[in-house]
Amino acid sequence: MKKIGTWANCAVLTLLLLLTLVPFYMLIVTSLKYRDQVIHEFWFPALPLHWSNYANAFVQLWPFLWNSILITAGIIICVLVNASLAGYAFARFSFWGKSLMYYLIIMLMMVPSFLILIPQFILFKNLGLINTYWAQIFGPMAGASAMATMLIRTFFEGLSTGVLEAAEVEGAGDGRIYLQIALPLSLPILSTVAVINALLGWNNYVWPLVVTSGDKVKPVILALSSVHGSLDQVQGLQFAGYVISSVPLLLLFLFATKSFVSGITAGAVKG
Amino acid sequence: MFKAAPSKSYPSVRMNPGDALRRRGWKHLKAYLFLAPILLSIGLFKYTPFVHAFVQSFYEWNGANVDRFIGLDNFTNLFQDQTFYASLKNIALFTGSFVVIQLTLPLLAAIGVFRLRQAGLQSFFKSMFVLPMVVPHIIVFLLWKWIYVGDGLLDRLLGALGLESWIHAWLGESGTALWSIVFINFPWVSGIYFLIYLAGLLAVPQELFEVGGMDGMNGLQRLWHIELPLIRSQLRLVLILAFIQQFQSFENVLVLTNGGPGFSTLTPALYLYKKGFEYNELGYASAIGVVVFVVLLLCTLAANRFIKPADQAE
Numbered sequence: 001m002k003k004i005g006t007w008a009n010c011a012v013l014t015l016l017l018l019l020t021l022v023p024f025y026m027l028i029v030t031s032l033k034y035r036d037q038v039i040h041e042f043w044f045p046a047l048p049l050h051w052s053n054y055a056n057a058f059v060q061l062w063p064f065l066w067n068s069i070l071i072t073a074g075i076i077i078c079v080l081v082n083a084s085l086a087g088y089a090f091a092r093f094s095f096w097g098k099s100l101m102y103y104l105i106i107m108l109m110m111v112p113s114f115l116i117l118i119p120q121f122i123l124f125k126n127l128g129l130i131n132t133y134w135a136q137i138f139g140p141m142a143g144a145s146a147m148a149t150m151l152i153r154t155f156f157e158g159l160s161t162g163v164l165e166a167a168e169v170e171g172a173g174d175g176r177i178y179l180q181i182a183l184p185l186s187l188p189i190l191s192t193v194a195v196i197n198a199l200l201g202w203n204n205y206v207w208p209l210v211v212t213s214g215d216k217v218k219p220v221i222l223a224l225s226s227v228h229g230s231l232d233q234v235q236g237l238q239f240a241g242y243v244i245s246s247v248p249l250l251l252l253f254l255f256a257t258k259s260f261v262s263g264i265t266a267g268a269v270k271g
Numbered sequence: 272m273f274k275a276a277p278s279k280s281y282p283s284v285r286m287n288p289g290d291a292l293r294r295r296g297w298k299h300l301k302a303y304l305f306l307a308p309i310l311l312s313i314g315l316f317k318y319t320p321f322v323h324a325f326v327q328s329f330y331e332w333n334g335a336n337v338d339r340f341i342g343l344d345n346f347t348n349l350f351q352d353q354t355f356y357a358s359l360k361n362i363a364l365f366t367g368s369f370v371v372i373q374l375t376l377p378l379l380a381a382i383g384v385f386r387l388r389q390a391g392l393q394s395f396f397k398s399m400f401v402l403p404m405v406v407p408h409i410i411v412f413l414l415w416k417w418i419y420v421g422d423g424l425l426d427r428l429l430g431a432l433g434l435e436s437w438i439h440a441w442l443g444e445s446g447t448a449l450w451s452i453v454f455i456n457f458p459w460v461s462g463i464y465f466l467i468y469l470a471g472l473l474a475v476p477q478e479l480f481e482v483g484g485m486d487g488m489n490g491l492q493r494l495w496h497i498e499l500p501l502i503r504s505q506l507r508l509v510l511i512l513a514f515i516q517q518f519q520s521f522e523n524v525l526v527l528t529n530g531g532p533g534f535s536t537l538t539p540a541l542y543l544y545k546k547g548f549e550y551n552e553l554g555y556a557s558a559i560g561v562v563v564f565v566v567l568l569l570c571t572l573a574a575n576r577f578i579k580p581a582d583q584a585e
Contacts, residue, residue, distance in 0.1 A: 005490050006388070013383045016376070017399055019458045023414050024403060026424060042427055082309040089305035096299050101306060108317055112519045112567060114540040115560040118547045119320035119327065122334055142316035145309050174301060203407050205522050210548065221409050242410045249405040261401060265466050 031239035035232045050236060057227055057240040063215075064223035065245065067133070071208075071219055072201030074137035075144065079197050080190060082145040087152030088178050092164070102153075108146040113206075121210050135211040136219065140204055148193045151266060155189040156182060188259075195256060195263030202249055220245045328561045332554035345558035355559065358537040361449065362518060365538065368453045369517040373464045373509050380460040381468035382498055386490075397469065403461040412526040415455045416442070419527075442528050445535035452527055452536055464509050471505035472498065511574045518567055539563045 029045050030038060031053055037046040089095070090102055120139060129135040159182065167177050183190070208219050215223075224245065229237040253260045303310075328346070331339045349355055380400060387393040403411075418424040419441035426438045441451040479497060488496070499506070521541040524530060530537035530545065537545075539559060547556035 006386075009383050009386055009490075010392075013380065013387075013396055016380050016383075016458050016460050017396065020400065020403060020460050023411070023418065023424075024406065026418075027414055042424075078312070082312060085305045085307075086309040089302045093298065093302040093305075095302035098302070101310070104318075105309065105313060108313060110568065110571065111317065111321055112540075112560075112564060114519060114521070114543055115564045116317065116320040116324055117544065118334075118553050118556055118560070119323035120316065121547075122553075123316070123320055123323070138312065138316050142312040145312060149309065174305075178305075199404075203409070205409050206525070206544070221407055224410070224413065242406075242413065246406045246410060249407070253402065253405045257398070261466060264401070264404065264463050265470055 027239055027242060031236055031243050033236050035235060038235065050233075053233065053236040053240040054244065056229060056233070057237050058244055060227050060237075061220055061223060061241050061244055064218055064220040065248075067217055068202060068219040068221070068245075069248070071133055071136045071204075072198055074133060075141045075201040076194050076197045078137060078141040079144050079148050080193060082141070083148035083152050083193065084183060084186070084190065085178070086145070086149045087156050088174075088182055090149070090153045091156035091159075092174070092177075105146050105149055108143055111143075113143065117206070117210065124211055130211055131214060131217055133217055136204070136208050136217065139207050139211070140200060144197055144200055148196070151193060152186065152189055155186055159185055188262075191256065191259040192263045192266050195252065195259045196266065198252055199249065199263065324557050324560055327554050328557040330554045330557075332557070333551045334553045341554070345555050346562070348555070349558050349562060354534050354537065355539070355542065357534045358539045358542045361536060362538045362540075364449065365453065366514055366517045370510060370513045372453075372459050373513040374506065376458050377460050377462070377465040378468050378506075381465050381472060382494060384469060385472040385498075400461050400465055404463075408522060409526060411456060412523050416527050419451050443532060445532050448528050448532060448536050452523060455523060455527070464513065467505050467509055467512075468502060471502040475501045507577070511571070514574065515567070515571065518570075 026043075029043075032049040032051065033041075033046055033053075034050055040046070086105065090098065124130055124135045124139070129138070163181060163185075164177060167181055172180075203221070204219065205221055208222055212218050212222065224238065224241050227238050227241045228234065329340060329342060331337060331341045331344075384393055384396045384400070387396065421440055421443075425441065429435065429437050439447045441447050475498075479501070480493075519540060521538050521544065524536050524538055524541050525544070528536045530541050540563065543556045543559040543563070546552045546559065
């Protein structure tokens with residue numbers, strides 16, 4: 001009886017997994033084909049495998065990949081600076097207006113992005129930041145700092161106060177305590193925040209769509225459909241482009257699985 | 272950099288009153304120095320546009336030369352706008368189905384993974400279900416567009432199964448476009464909701480399950496009497512998160528159908544986007560944003576009352 005249950009369980013899971021992965025399997029298979037191969041052999045890999053699709057797509061997408069890397073890195077750095085400083089203030093000081101300030105920051109998570117989309121666009125236009133990296137960094141960074149502050153504050157409050165007080169008695173100022181003690185002890189939460197914002201930055205679509213027009217600062221997500229080639233190759237090229245633009249997050253997943261998983265769930269739980 | 276204050280730890284040291292006041296003031300100032308970057312960035316980039324959105328909802332505004340106060344006209348027009356009601360109906364369907372979806376198959380998969388005995392197999396399935404999250408959402412949408420396109424994957428599959436009569440222009444007919452968008456990413460397992468359930472299950476003390484096993488419960492009884500009650504707070508969390516996420520997002524519709532054909536897949540957020548950036552009716556778009564924000568806020572507050580017990584259960 002128990003055996004049958006286990007087998008049924010595995011069978012259901014395998015079925016769900018196969019269905020989940022079919023689109024991605026088709027993505028990879030198709031990315032290695034020319035058009036006539038897609039027509040003659042739709043479901044399975046067809047020889048020869050056209051790895052040149054990847055080379056061509058990469059050459060076309062490289063400037064946009066670089067843009068995305070810069071923008072995402074910018075968002076991560078800004079969020080980490082903002083949120084770790086704020087988290088430190090909330091965890092270590094009691095000051096006038098503390099809870100008001102905290103609510104002002106946390107309440108941002110309730111403000112849907114579409115509500116402020118238009119005035120935000122006008123604001124960046126008036127600041128002369130349309131078509132710059134800064135617009136693409138500052139827009140998402142401000143909102144993302146709210147959740148990060150919450151996560152980092154909670155973590156700082158959990159740090160053993162003994163170490164911090166010892167440092168204080170030794171005569172270390174808050175600047176040094178923050179830089180040399182609080183931050184190094186908080187690497188797990190900082191990397192979780194970094195992963196959340198890597199996903200966010202890489203996935204951003206609507207905001208860059210609104211604030212960029214030329215090719216110069218476009219992120220890779222917006223450039224996917226502009227991958228071009230001969231009619232015979234274009235679909236394979238585009239699909240290769242899809243795969244290429246997923247690779248940075250794949251690397252993040254492979255090298256930081258733990259932070260990746262905690263980033264996804266922490267982002268969900270608090271956001 | 273920051274003045275060391277050894278006397279802070281020894282309050283018995285005598286200071287004159289002015290000095291104490293300065294010291295207290297410095298402490299508040301120091302806190303605000305630490306807060307300065309975040310307050311500046313959210314004040315400028317979030318709260319300014321937030322207030323601006325409310326103000327402009329009372330204006331006829333095209334973002335350039337027209338900026339005229341018209342009182343409540345935007346709102347009265349909006350409440351008579353059939354397109355807006357159509358978009359509300361669509362978002363109700365998208366959000367409702369998304370919530371139901373996230374409460375079923377991802378839960379099933381999480382329970383399945385949780386029940387696996389071998390740790391190796393368990394982490395294999397977990398990783399494989401998480402792996403698709405590295406693919407940007409937009410690519411998933413583009414991929415599904417390709418699945419639905421004429422003579423695409425879905426049509427070929429139906430053809431191979433001998434169901435040619437079922438073939439449709441999935442995203443091109445108003446009858447199928449709505450449900451085609453609902454079914455994107457079937458079977459909906461990969462992602463945060465699966466991980467939330469699994470994390471909840473893994474946090475349950477193992478003894479509870481051993482007791483259940485000894486009582487000779489079968490799989491279904493175990494699900495109903497042990498697993499589901501224990502992850503009640505996760506279920507409520509998913510309910511609220513899925514609601515908020517789907518209510519706000521319009522990237523899926525933007526990429527797949529751009530609201531069409533006609534208005535059959537339009538959502539309020541996409542309507543705002545189109546009014547703002549295609550028709551240049553920025554004031555009207557702001558009014559849409561305000562109304563939807565109020566609806567969303569009321570729903571969230573209602574849900575928060577409802578979720579209270581779950582927080583205590585944690």
